[in-house]
Amino acid sequence: MRRTKVLAMVLGLGLGLAHLAGQEAPAVIHGDVLIPDTSLEAREDIGVRSHTNHLVLLRPGGGLGPGGGMTPMQIRDFYGLSATGGHDVIAIIDAFHYPTALNDFNTFSAMFGLPQETSTDPTAATNTVFQVVYQGGKKPRTNAGWALEAALDIEWAHALAPAAKIVLVEAQSNSNANLYAAVDLAVSLAGVKQVSMSWGGSESSGETANDTHFNVNGPAFFAASGDTGGKTIYPSTSPYVVAVGGTSVATDANGTFTGETGWSAGGGGNSPYEAKPSWQTAVSMTGSGRGVPDISSDADPNTGVAVYDTTSYHGRSGWWVVGGTSVSSPCLAGMVNLGGGTFTNTTQLLTTIYGSYLNPPAPPVFRDITSGNNGFPCLVGWDYVTGVGSPQGTGGF
Template sequence: MKNNNRLSILITALCIPALTGSNAFAQDNGQSAPYVEGARVPKGYARPPFHVKPHASTAAVVGLTPATVRHAYGFDTITNQGDGMVIAIVDAYDDPKIESDLGVFSTQFSLPACTTANGCFKKIYASGSKPRADSGWALEMALDVEWAHTIAPKAKIVLVEAASNNFNDLMTAVDVAVKNGASVVSMSFGGSEFSSEGSFDSHFSTSPGVTFVASSGDSGYGAEYPAASQSVVSVGGTTLSIDAYGNYIGESAWSGSGGGVSAYEAEPAGQAAWPVPYAGNRGIPDVSYDGNPNTGFAVYDSVTYKRQSGWFQVGGTSAGSPQWAGLFAIANSLRTAAGKAKLGGTYNALYTAGKSAYGSDYHDVTTGSNGTCGTVCNAAGGYDYVTGLGSQQAPNLVQALVAQP
């Protein structure tokens, strides 16, 4: 194992800008300044790693549509749509219009209605009290909820709103999500690693039958938490290429994809079976998904963000976490139908499932980079620290996960 102190110093020197001025969140009361896309936050706090592609008007749909994305990654060939599963979305602060916005999105793209009234949607305040509204986090929630529903339209969605972006409040929300029956928890948030982050790992490691998914970050090379946890599936970002019919052509690493080597977390067993430059240390991410805002996703959000509301085109690794959560919901639904337990320790299962049939379970992303640090910053064949194992070939990977013991 590499020396963690030396690795921590290297990561800090190369990757983490000063956390001061308008790019930082206030630390005295957990309240945030206006969200700055791509900016890091003080240790112990998290921010949503999304990016918006600017448009002159948000009155018309912009960005990739559900039908296009489902076809590109192969979800449209899977009959199961997450039946009987609960996907929990954990974010900070409040989106007061999330249910109505989900309704607009679902109607626009002919997705099943997902409402409180029909039992599909539920919003919970983790602290018991309604948090203040936050426009940046509201756009994150719209992205998360709408695109989890896109991938697994028949799964129930529980949105758990943390009181603030402080990790203590966010982990409280994670616990509430598990208590409300989630088989998969999506966490599109993260912050720079910190020496005591391991104290939060028990929130993920002590919940059998629950898969935790987190975005790897959107500032390029650098490890973030909770993506760095050994018990969390970390999702990096790519640039997706498709033809005029939505057929998959290929992917390259997105320059903003968070990734690298953890300074504090040890390498989990599944990753240890793959050759990596820093054996013994946790590599991030595990997998990837389209994250470039120029190839971003259509999101409807009526909460005003940067003086706009309506349709946005949104990217960032935020987009991958809820969509991978949808994939796990589908796999769990099929496992339940087969009399098997829901996936637990999913992190290792991803590496095991892909080992024997790598070329058919994953799209191997071999070009692009997220920095100038050499090998660790470059996408390559097999596993790499920018795109992980790659993006899913959904029909094959789902069956491989269903086949796991």
């Protein structure tokens, strides 16, 4: 099976290639970064199945958390965020079953002083902090690669919006049909204000028909822009989804923020199928289609975040350091939730974001990132690496 994303990642990370054997499908190692098998795309997947966008750092990171992962306190500091707040519900869409979700969520929360779920039943509708819902009405089979993705998503949406309830909607598989059905289910759940999707796939000509899943009143949708520099993936290119790109942060010996650049492997570019939406018409870009990303935050695995997952993957479990735009999507969903803004739909949120960018208040609500490239250069103003930049507080939304 030809893995098209692997070839692109060689260009994006510029690192050597090796394979890991194991009971799971082969993962791929580039230097000290592991690409899980779930983050690899085969040609026959395009338009049919989606993949994750998370990467694992195999050496200690530079953060202050377990294994050198960035902590919630650090990410909040990088982006000027409160340590408390949040409201209603954030829905996380992932595929397959994550059997240790409740225990892992609570262990992560205990480590960083976040609210824990007191119920012992992850599926109980009465849960107030964390709940699991099955698309299709039955428990999906377990997939360890997707479980690590889900751990990242639920823990980091919670980290940035501690008072919001997190609901993990588990699709029966990573087929687009099941994932979109899970999206529809999330929309129907009471109180859902944000939906995060850290998955996607190469664009295809039929994708616009799927925009109807996101062009709805209710929650705002967020999706990872992908982990292949200068490449676009769907659903982040949908005009009814906030496309979240990636950056790399720098810190001093105390873990304090010292700078931020565009991440070399972050997805970006113009969609060949989706038209440029009205809220992007005033933005300077070279292409004529919908441009991505819209906004960005830390995604470089070298500056990855701490994640706790005990569903063993390739013989490993416990604390991980994880990067990729799979980090950015739930983080931005949490940031918007923390901001408390009420938006009728994603179009309204994107109109607000681009309005804040085009008519910036004082002080600015976005950090303009002007160094780094993903095949496209970071520029003064909007670019195909970081969009409008990274948040500075929640004033931009």
